[in-house]
Each structure stands twice: as structure tokens, then as C-alpha cells.
Amino acid sequence: MNPNTDFIPFARPSFSEDEENAVLDVLRSGWLTTGAVTAKLEAKTAEASDVKHALAVNSATSGLHLALEASGVGAGDLVITTPYTFTATAEIIRYCGAHPLFVDIEKDSFNISAENILKALESHKGSGSRITAVIPVHVGGQLCGRDAIEAAAEEYNLAVIEDGAHLQPSPLLTGNRSILVYSFYATKCITTGEGGMVVTNNDEAAQRMKMMRFHGINREAWDRYRKKGTSSWEYDITAAGFKYNLPDILSAVGIVQLEKAEQMQARRQEIAAQYDEAFGDSDMLVIPPAANNASRHLYILRIQPEKLVISRDELVHMLSEAGIGISVHYKPLHLMSYYSSMYGLKPEDFPESLKKYRTSFSIPIYPDLTETEISRIISTVLDTCKQNRR
Ligand SMILES: Cc1ncc(COP(=O)(O)O)c(C=O)c1O
The missing domain is CATH 3.40.640.10 (Type I PLP-dependent aspartate aminotransferase-like (Major domain))
Structure with missing residues (x-):
């Protein structure tokens, strides 16, 4: 609990x-x-x-x-x-x-x-x-x-x-x-x-x-x-x-x-399907690819930056303030000081990684999420985006 x-x-x-x-x-x-x-x-x-x-x-x-x-x-x-x-x-x-x-x-x-x-x-x-x-x-x-x-x-x-x-x-x-x-x-x-x-x-x-x-x-x-x-x-x-x-x-x-793994997996798939349906039609968000996903461990959404007046960081802050635990997967390693200085890497060296990093945020997805929590996550994400539409 x-x-x-x-x-x-x-x-x-x-x-x-x-x-x-x-x-x-x-x-x-x-x-x-x-x-x-x-x-x-x-x-x-x-x-x-x-x-x-x-x-x-x-x-x-x-x-x-x-x-x-x-x-x-x-x-x-x-x-x-x-x-x-x-x-x-x-x-x-x-x-x-x-x-x-x-x-x-x-x-x-x-x-x-x-x-x-x-x-x-x-x-x-x-x-x-x-x-x-x-x-x-x-x-x-x-x-x-x-x-x-x-x-x-x-x-x-x-x-x-x-x-x-x-x-x-x-x-x-x-x-x-x-x-x-x-x-x-x-x-x-x-x-x-x-x-x-x-x-x-x-x-x-x-x-x-x-x-x-x-x-x-x-x-x-x-x-x-x-x-x-x-x-x-x-x-x-x-x-x-x-x-x-x-x-x-x-x-x-x-x-x-491990004995419960299949059951937990089925629940993750169900939650992912609910998220796909809720966010799939939004022109402000991009849902993660569903094909070939063997576990649905993460649900990584991306913003369409041209549709919003706020950045990904501002959105994450607003969602966190509204009581939704958010994470970012990933800040790419070439932006981390150890790897960038050790190997002389610049942000633009990996443009796809940089683009995805700047627009991505992960929302909760785990078997113990209740239907009420799922509804709250969906409405908070959609409402926050709508309030900040460009
Ligand atoms: C992609 C990836 N690789 C490796 C690890 C390391 O896993 P562990 O904490 O079991 O060492 C993690 C953990 O978060 C991960 O996300």
C-alpha cells in the first residue's frame, strides 16, 4: 500500500x-x-x-x-x-x-x-x-x-x-x-x-x-x-x-x-493498452512503440515540442507537483561529464539520442497501480498538456 x-x-x-x-x-x-x-x-x-x-x-x-x-x-x-x-x-x-x-x-x-x-x-x-x-x-x-x-x-x-x-x-x-x-x-x-x-x-x-x-x-x-x-x-x-x-x-x-511474473506481465500490458488509448490521439504527445515489446517495463512518452509552450523539464516539474512520480529514460551517457570528457563527445554527436532525451518522460507502469491511479495519471498528463498548448 x-x-x-x-x-x-x-x-x-x-x-x-x-x-x-x-x-x-x-x-x-x-x-x-x-x-x-x-x-x-x-x-x-x-x-x-x-x-x-x-x-x-x-x-x-x-x-x-x-x-x-x-x-x-x-x-x-x-x-x-x-x-x-x-x-x-x-x-x-x-x-x-x-x-x-x-x-x-x-x-x-x-x-x-x-x-x-x-x-x-x-x-x-x-x-x-x-x-x-x-x-x-x-x-x-x-x-x-x-x-x-x-x-x-x-x-x-x-x-x-x-x-x-x-x-x-x-x-x-x-x-x-x-x-x-x-x-x-x-x-x-x-x-x-x-x-x-x-x-x-x-x-x-x-x-x-x-x-x-x-x-x-x-x-x-x-x-x-x-x-x-x-x-x-x-x-x-x-x-x-x-x-x-x-x-x-x-x-x-x-x-x-517469478511464479507471479506472467500475471504481473499481463497487468503491465493492460495498463500500457489503457495509456496507448488515452494518449494515442493527442497531437501533443507521442506514445512509445508497442511492437516487439516483451515486458512493458517502461512507458516512455514524448512531447511534441512545437505543440507546447513548456519544455519537457517544465512538464515533468508540473506533473511531479501534481503528485505523479515521473522519471526520464535516459539522459544519454555522452551528456554525462565522465563519458563526454573521457571520449571528447559533444551533445550533437548522437542526434537521435539527444532529441529523444529532450522530449521524453516516463510515467508509472506497474501491476499494483489501481484503476483510480491510472485514471489520475492519464487526466493529469492530458490536462497539463492542454493547459500549456501553444
Ligand atoms: C538498462 C540498464 N542496464 C543495467 C542496469 C543495472 O541493473 P542493476 O541495478 O541490477 O545492476 C539498469 C538498472 O537500472 C538498467 O536500467
Whole structure:
């Protein structure tokens, strides 16, 4: 329940007593960190995603880093990605000592353009630089042009790491090349508070990520301590790994969330359909593309600047004052001081990203929104726009 009935938060998790009881069971079991409950969450995610391997991690950021590392991305490499994303997508490239090679998004969506990926690959031919991977982001749940991206990856021998932070476990991966990473962060489709899951059909990458997510130890703690007689203190360190495992306390929440995922998904689709209908006819607003959206994680509206006397920022301020939680997806990374100064990037370098950023705002979309709240969001957005029509 939202304690402040005047304010509709931008995001709110859907929890019931089931999640509470699942956590209590783990607390009372005596085993808190990664163990049988996490293994169950992994098995269920692998099944829901129809993949060979699902590896639980403590965030999508960790999972993306593991995926790049397992793909052999190293110091000085270039990794193609989009500026229209959260910094996690690009910072993990820097964790590997590699550099992001940003390419602009499509005209008709918020996603990286496969055509621009190919242009970047072609223009770097013979330059001596090593482009080793591409990280597409499925913004708001809308799937990128995966066939074209995979074809380019095949041609140029690139690893494909899909940032699926906005997706929920579902059968999306085909083939052996891609590694897809889900986020279970507090605002995401299903949540464990903090957490994530890496899925792949690639046996070799899965083996490497499994080892690297837990210190580079060749056996996990669970294997070492679980059974009388079979437990052994001995282990080897085969690489300088990371501490990226997901504890059972959080996995317990994930299992319950995964069981409800389809139901929650259906509700998001319903809300999106209501928004599409309410805003679709307005000449002051552009609704997000509905095609190929696998999760409806975000509902990103855009203003038509020539129809309004106010800017996107002023509109966001007015909506927030009226008690609607609003977010902006995204302030592109090339406008952030770290990336702009590190790589000498200017706002106009990625015109589509800049245009979308200046006009976009995201409204609440989550299963626990009530019909009254949905009506209030719709009328507040429409009324505020009408009052400020040019
Ligand atoms: C597109 C995108 N990628 C990656 C992440 C990182 O997810 P996490 O918080 O689970 O590390 C986020 C989180 O907001 C995101 O939106």
C-alpha cells in the first residue's frame, strides 16, 4: 500500500505475504547465502527462459561484467553500445579496461540501430582497433533488431551481451552466441531488491562466469559445506574473481516473484493498452512503440515540442507537483561529464539520442497501480498538456 495517497510513486514492487514467508523460511533455515534456494531460482529462470544456463548474481551490473569478462573482452578493446542507457551498460566496459564505442539509436525507437552498428564496424576496418563485443539494450522491454545485430556479430566475430535489465525471464535467446542479463533491481519487472540473472546457451562462457562470480574458486561454498562426510575444506583459486553471488534470502523473494511474473506481465500490458488509448490521439504527445515489446517495463512518452509552450523539464516539474512520480529514460551517457570528457563527445554527436532525451518522460507502469491511479495519471498528463498548448 502507498502510505502517501496523494503521491503516486514512479515505481512500487508487488509483494505479498508469500515473499515475506519465503524470506522467513530462509532466515530460519540457518543457511543465508548462496545455496539451495538460489539453485532453485536458477533452475526456474532457466526453464522460464528456455536456456541451458541461468546464473544468479547480485546485480545486472555484475552479470554484465561477468559476461564481458567471459567473452574475453580486455584492456584496450572497443565495445559497441548505445548512449541511450543507464551507466551500468557502459561502466562494465571500463571495468575490463576496454572503451565504449557509442553508436546512435534508431529514429523510431529508443534502441541501438543495427545500421549504425554496421557503419561503425565498417569505418573501423583496417584502423588497427579491436572491436570485440556489442551490448544492445532492450530499452523499456522493446526488443532490439536482434537478427541484424547477430548477423553483424557473426560477420565481425563479436560477442553479443544483451542488456536485458528491462526484460523479465522469457524464452528470448536463440543460438549459442548471446549472453543475456536480467536485472532484479527494486524497480524492475520482477525484483529481489538487488539482484540479477545471466542466461546463456554457451557452456564455456557459463562455466567461466560461474567460477568468476565467486572469487575464482573452483567450487562454491554450498558444495563445500552442505553434506556430512562429503564436505571438504579444500579449494583452488584459478583466477582473481569477483564477489557477485546472490544470497538465498534474496533468491527466496525471486522465486515467488517469478511464479507471479506472467500475471504481473499481463497487468503491465493492460495498463500500457489503457495509456496507448488515452494518449494515442493527442497531437501533443507521442506514445512509445508497442511492437516487439516483451515486458512493458517502461512507458516512455514524448512531447511534441512545437505543440507546447513548456519544455519537457517544465512538464515533468508540473506533473511531479501534481503528485505523479515521473522519471526520464535516459539522459544519454555522452551528456554525462565522465563519458563526454573521457571520449571528447559533444551533445550533437548522437542526434537521435539527444532529441529523444529532450522530449521524453516516463510515467508509472506497474501491476499494483489501481484503476483510480491510472485514471489520475492519464487526466493529469492530458490536462497539463492542454493547459500549456501553444
Ligand atoms: C538498462 C540498464 N542496464 C543495467 C542496469 C543495472 O541493473 P542493476 O541495478 O541490477 O545492476 C539498469 C538498472 O537500472 C538498467 O536500467
